[in-house]
Amino acid sequence: MNDTLTKIDQHIEDHVEHWIEQLGRLCAQRSISAQHDGIEETAVLVTEMLRENGFAAEVMPSNGHPVVYGEGEGTGEKTLLFYLHYDVQPPEPLDLWNSPPFEMTRRDDKLYARGISDDKGHIICRLAALTAVREAYGSLPCNVKFVIEGEEEIGSPNMPQFVEKHQEKLAADACIWEFGGVDYDGTPQQALGMRGICYIQFSVQTASQDAHSGLGGSIFPNAAWRLVWALNTLKDADETILIPGFYDDVLPPSERDLALLDKLPDQSARVKETYGLDGYVGGLEGGLEWKKTAVFEPTCTICGLDSGYQGEGTKTVLPATATAKVDFRMVPDQRPDDIFKKLRTHLDAQGFADVAIELLANGRPAKIDPDDPFVKLTLETAVDVYGKEMMVQPIIGGSGPSYPFVHILNLPIVSAGLGYPDGQVHAPNENIRINDLLLGIKHTARIIERFGRE
Numbered sequence: 137m138n139d140t141l142t143k144i145d146q147h148i149e150d151h152v153e154h155w156i157e158q159l160g161r162l163c164a165q166r167s168i169s170a171q172h173d174g175i176e177e178t179a180v181l182v183t184e185m186l187r188e189n190g191f192a193a194e195v196m197p198s199n200g201h202p203v204v205y206g207e208g209e210g211t212g213e214k215t216l217l218f219y220l221h222y223d224v225q226p227p228e229p230l231d232l233w234n235s236p237p238f239e240m241t242r243r244d245d246k247l248y249a250r251g252i253s254d255d256k257g258h259i260i261c262r263l264a265a266l267t268a269v270r271e272a273y274g275s276l277p278c279n280v281k282f283v284i285e286g287e288e289e290i291g292s293p294n295m296p297q298f299v300e301k302h303q304e305k306l307a308a309d310a311c312i313w314e315f316g317g318v319d320y321d322g323t324p325q326q327a328l329g330m331r332g333i334c335y336i337q338f339s340v341q342t343a344s345q346d347a348h349s350g351l352g353g354s355i356f357p358n359a360a361w362r363l364v365w366a367l368n369t370l371k372d373a374d375e376t377i378l379i380p381g382f383y384d385d386v387l388p389p390s391e392r393d394l395a396l397l398d399k400l401p402d403q404s405a406r407v408k409e410t411y412g413l414d415g416y417v418g419g420l421e422g423g424l425e426w427k428k429t430a431v432f433e434p435t436c437t438i439c440g441l442d443s444g445y446q447g448e449g450t451k452t453v454l455p456a457t458a459t460a461k462v463d464f465r466m467v468p469d470q471r472p473d474d475i476f477k478k479l480r481t482h483l484d485a486q487g488f489a490d491v492a493i494e495l496l497a498n499g500r501p502a503k504i505d506p507d508d509p510f511v512k513l514t515l516e517t518a519v520d521v522y523g524k525e526m527m528v529q530p531i532i533g534g535s536g537p538s539y540p541f542v543h544i545l546n547l548p549i550v551s552a553g554l555g556y557p558d559g560q561v562h563a564p565n566e567n568i569r570i571n572d573l574l575l576g577i578k579h580t581a582r583i584i585e586r587f588g589r590e
């Protein structure tokens with residue numbers, strides 16, 4: 137290890153209590169995007185925190201919640217962009233929290249609060265890493281920029297437009313994404329892409345009011361049946377999505393993707409046990425086929441259904457309305473607007489013009505080249521910190537607003553951070569392990585140091 141890295145690590149270890157305190161300060165500020173609770177206040181607080189740590193910062197308007205933009209000058213030519221978010225998920229159900237969600241609490245080697253991992257811990261991780269590198273060098277070895285948004289937890293509806301509008305201001309050479317962390321065995325994870333999403337509300341209304349099922353059962357159209365029949369046309373029993381043209385733009389995984397998947401440990405038995413499954417769809421047993429299907433197949437998932445009476449006992453009612461929420465996870469190069477259009481055409485062709493659909497959220501899929509030098513640098517620096525190689529996932533099943541960063545700003549994106557599988561992200565008792573915070577800061581600092589130096 138070179139002298140600078142020793143100095144950086146020493147600075148991180150000496151200041152961990154300071155950063156924990158700053159994390160407590162940030163977590164004490166509510167910032168629930170779904171309820172528009174504390175959003176403006178948090179944007180101001182994050183701006184203040186960036187300034188206190190030597191960065192220029194401003195609150196920028198978007199078509200939704202404000203975005204915090206920050207920048208700092210370095211001695212090198214290159215620019216590193218940090219994408220993060222200051223908003224959090226609602227803390228409910230409150231009675232399942234062992235300590236107040238907006239009051240950071242330390243128990244044993246863990247810190248608890250809403251947003252402590254997702255994503256306020258990562259904001260602090262980046263600030264701590266940058267400060268340590270700057271202290272060790274006397275200056276930053278590269279320029280840095282921050283885009284810290286307030287709508288990630290509601291699907292980042294305005295991020296693509298924001299990036300497009302401000303692409304010159306946001307120009308950079310590489311990007312560190314908002315998350316990262318280790319698995320159950322302490323192996324750091326690298327996610328090199330995300331699926332897209334198309335989240336749709338289906339609604340049917342067949343009458344102006346519910347009716348007695350004895351009165352209408354034989355002669356009234358039934359909203360619940362209309363909806364069920366419409367949904368039934370979307371997918372067949374062997375999981376094939378039946379919307380014409382749905383698979384047109386699907387790119388199969390490359391040989392390189394398959395080789396990366398093949399190296400990943402087979403989690404099929406563990407996942408099956410955790411979720412109490414009898415088996416996987418399509419008779420999947422595990423192995424490469426299971427890994428490939430889990431992330432490289434687009435999906436059509438019924439997330440929720442609602443109609444009629446579901447209370448105790450019986451109520452002989454014929455429902456006038458029915459709704460469903462359905463998400464499609466898309467793989468490269470599928471596009472949400474295209475899928476939405478094809479879905480409408482399909483429903484009309486199947487005789488379901490009466491089934492209304494509304495696009496509630498969407499984002500395009502994006503993948504990073506596993507052989508990009510920035511990815512290589514991130515993987516190599518991780519070994520020094522974690523004592524083992526990162527596990528590289530060519531794409532993950534989830535979604536995020538990475539598309540405009542990859543395809544408008546042309547950035548390679550990597551993950552690095554402090555998450556771990558029992559972090560209860562989005563759930564009660566969200567937490568991080570203090571040691572993971574330290575490791576995340578050290579890894580982030582090494583990425584900055586080497587990116588600036590090379």
Ligand SMILES: [Zn+2]
Nearest residue numbers: 225254289562
């Ligand atoms: Zn989240």
